[in-house]
Amino acid sequence: MPELPEVQTVVTTLAPRVLRRRIVRVVHLRGDMVTAPPELDLARQLAGRKITGLARRGKRIVFSIDDDNAFFIHLGMTGRLSVEPTDAPLANHTHLILDLGKDAGRAPEQLRFRDPRRFGEIRWLGCDGCDQNMGPEPLAMRTAQLAEKLSRTTRAIKNALMDQRVVAGLGNIYVDESLFDARIHPLARADKLSSEQVAALTKSIKRVLNRAIHHRGSTLRDYVDANGKAGAFQRLHRAYDREGKPCPRCKTPIERIIVGGRSTHFCPSCQPLRGRRRPPRRTSASTSTSAAG
DNA sequence: GTCCATGTTCTTTA
DNA sequence: CTAAAGAACATGGA
Numbered sequence: 001m002p003e004l005p006e007v008q009t010v011v012t013t014l015a016p017r018v019l020r021r022r023i024v025r026v027v028h029l030r031g032d033m034v035t036a037p038p039e040l041d042l043a044r045q046l047a048g049r050k051i052t053g054l055a056r057r058g059k060r061i062v063f064s065i066d067d068d069n070a071f072f073i074h075l076g077m078t079g080r081l082s083v084e085p086t087d088a089p090l091a092n093h094t095h096l097i098l099d100l101g102k103d104a105g106r107a108p109e110q111l112r113f114r115d116p117r118r119f120g121e122i123r124w125l126g127c128d129g130c131d132q133n134m135g136p137e138p139l140a141m142r143t144a145q146l147a148e149k150l151s152r153t154t155r156a157i158k159n160a161l162m163d164q165r166v167v168a169g170l171g172n173i174y175v176d177e178s179l180f181d182a183r184i185h186p187l188a189r190a191d192k193l194s195s196e197q198v199a200a201l202t203k204s205i206k207r208v209l210n211r212a213i214h215h216r217g218s219t220l221r222d223y224v225d226a227n228g229k230a231g232a233f234q235r236l237h238r239a240y241d242r243e244g245k246p247c248p249r250c251k252t253p254i255e256r257i258i259v260g261g262r263s264t265h266f267c268p269s270c271q272p273l274r275g276r277r278r279p280p281r282r283t284s285a286s287t288s289t290s291a292a293g
Numbered sequence: 294g295t296c297c298a299t300g301t302t303c304t305t306t307a
Numbered sequence: 308c309t310a311a312a313g314a315a316c317a318t319g320g321a
Contacts, residue, residue, distance in 0.1 A: 002299065002300085003299060006299075059300080074301090075299095075300090076301080077298070077299060077317095078298095078299090078317095078318075078319090093318085115317095116317075116318050116319070117300095117316085117317050117318050118316075118317055118318080119301070119316070119317075119318095120300090121301090153309085153310085155310065155311085159310085171299055171300070172298095172299060172300085173299060174299095217299095218299075219299095220298085220299060221299075221319090221320080222319095223299070240299095260311080260312085261312075261314095263297090263298085
């Protein structure tokens with residue numbers, strides 16, 4: 001579920017529930033969801049610490065704690081974070097439970113992380129987070145940054161934008177929506193986009209993400225924010241999951257193809273593929289490609 | 294039983 | 308090295 005707008009919404013809704021609260025103890029921690037140095041006991045590291053910061057980086061939710069260490073939770077496909085009374089019934093597939101310090105006059109609460117599909121992750125960052133392999137934040141990105149990244153790859157733009165090293169935070173929904181908004185075909189070669197197209201794409205990514213955040217993300221199946229509330233942006237999707245439905249701009253039916261193994265939705269009329277990826281070769285293979293050189 | 298899914302990473306192949 | 312294709316991870320819904 002969670003791409004940048006959903007993760008941002010979780011951070012926004014979770015922050016007031018956990019910031020400046022103490023992790024009294026780690027009640028439950030499923031070890032195989034954790035990435036950390038083998039000698040590090042995450043439960044021991046967290047016990048007694050105060051949560052001093054909550055932020056989003058790409059699709060990661062970064063928790064800062066009062067000893068200057070940090071860890072992040074990645075929600076994967078089905079991860080959810082919630083703050084619930086300690087006596088609230090425990091959902092299946094809960095992999096992390098933190099007892100939070102009591103607030104005056106309130107029932108004791110727990111921060112809970114559940115993830116049925118277990119594609120999520122809890123990763124220890126220590127005191128210097130590792131950002132090296134992550135692309136720029138799309139909402140703060142300049143056209144030149146995106147252009148530089150795209151100039152270095154011959155892949156289809158759809159594949160390039162799905163790569164978190166190119167841009168951090170986009171996923172299948174928002175790549176399709178951004179390409180639709182920018183009128184760029186998903187199979188267009190990343191390094192062959194014009195500078196005007198890259199500029200338009202940069203703006204479209206920001207426009208789409210900001211709108212999605214404004215509507216608290218997209219709920220297709222089971223995404224909810226930290227308060228259990230679903231998003232509303234799925235109603236405003238213009239391409240994603242709209243195969244066969246009329247393009248909101250020109251009424252041409254939206255097409256679905258598979259790119260990089262993922263469903264990809266676009267308007268064949270609004271998003272023309274100008275430069276063909278392969279030269280059309282009608283004659284059978286009489287010309288050798290390896291002869292030259 | 295089948296196919297598909299909002300994510301990431303690894304392997305194989307070219 | 309680049310990158311495409313496929314599989315893998317684990318679960319649930321249609």
